[in-house]
Amino acid sequence: NAGVTQTPKFQVLKTGQSMTLQCAQDMNHEYMSWYRQDPGMGLRLIHYSVGAGITDQGEVPNGYNVSRSTTEDFPLRLLSAAPSQTSVYFCASRGQGYNEKLFFGSGTQLSVL
Amino acid sequence: GQQLNQSPQSMFIQEGEDVSMNCTSSSIFNTWLWYKQEPGEGPVLLIALYKAGELTSNGRLTAQFGITRKDSFLNISASIPSDVGIYFCAGPISSGSARQLTFGSGTQLTVLP
Numbered sequence: 001n002a003g004v005t006q007t008p009k010f011q012v013l014k015t016g017q018s019m020t021l022q023c024a025q026d027m028n029h030e031y032m033s034w035y036r037q038d039p040g041m042g043l044r045l046i047h048y049s050v051g052a053g054i055t056d057q058g059e060v061p062n063g064y065n066v067s068r069s070t071t072e073d074f075p076l077r078l079l080s081a082a083p084s085q086t087s088v089y090f091c092a093s094r095g096q097g098y099n100e101k102l103f104f105g106s107g108t109q110l111s112v113l
Numbered sequence: 114g115q116q117l118n119q120s121p122q123s124m125f126i127q128e129g130e131d132v133s134m135n136c137t138s139s140s141i142f143n144t145w146l147w148y149k150q151e152p153g154e155g156p157v158l159l160i161a162l163y164k165a166g167e168l169t170s171n172g173r174l175t176a177q178f179g180i181t182r183k184d185s186f187l188n189i190s191a192s193i194p195s196d197v198g199i200y201f202c203a204g205p206i207s208s209g210s211a212r213q214l215t216f217g218s219g220t221q222l223t224v225l226p
Binding site: 043101106 | 117119122146153154155156157158161201211213214215216217218219
């Protein structure tokens with residue numbers, strides 16, 4: 001009963017370093033997305049994908065890249081980390097159709113020094 | 114940008130008290146969702162509302178879809194310590210190639226023994 005799995009749980013980076021946050025789901029969901037959570041800001045959409053090979057930008061895409069080579073996986077890449085990217089990152093997925101019930105992973109807490 | 118205004122931002126209540134929080138928007142929503150986020154975890158869906166005026170319960174939680182379709186309310190009766198967390202309202206918006214969920218900034222609930 002894994003659902004949406006995110007790794008790592010915690011990460012500390014230095015400014016300018018790159019890294020990939022991993023996300024995998026086992027529910028055969030077509031739609032996957034990445035949100036960041038900052039105090040007082042709620043959850044803001046970074047990127048999303050409606051299926052393998054298809055990605056699109058959300059509200060705050062700058063500084064992040066994504067790709068979707070399989071239905072199960074949707075990694076988020078930070079090419080050159082900045083302190084402004086210190087945040088908690090959540091991956092979420094849902095099925096097709098008129099269904100906004102997102103299922104979230106447990107998050108990755110990222111600190112950029 | 115963020116379209117949902119959630120209040121209050123935080124609440125400190127005594128165990129056993131009832132809790133009310135609300136979410137408003139300048140735009141009409143056809144669906145309202147309420148999520149709860151416990152410390153160190155991702156948000157989990159509590160209640161989904163699909164019809165103006167709808168009143169839906171989930172245990173001690175009751176949510177209402179406002180008649181104007183621009184607001185929603187969440188009530189928790191007889192609070193207990195495990196109610197602690199951040200409560201988010203959310204609604205779908207059309208953006209890009211799929212409907213996205215936009216979130217309120219959250220209500221941080223603390224239950225004092």
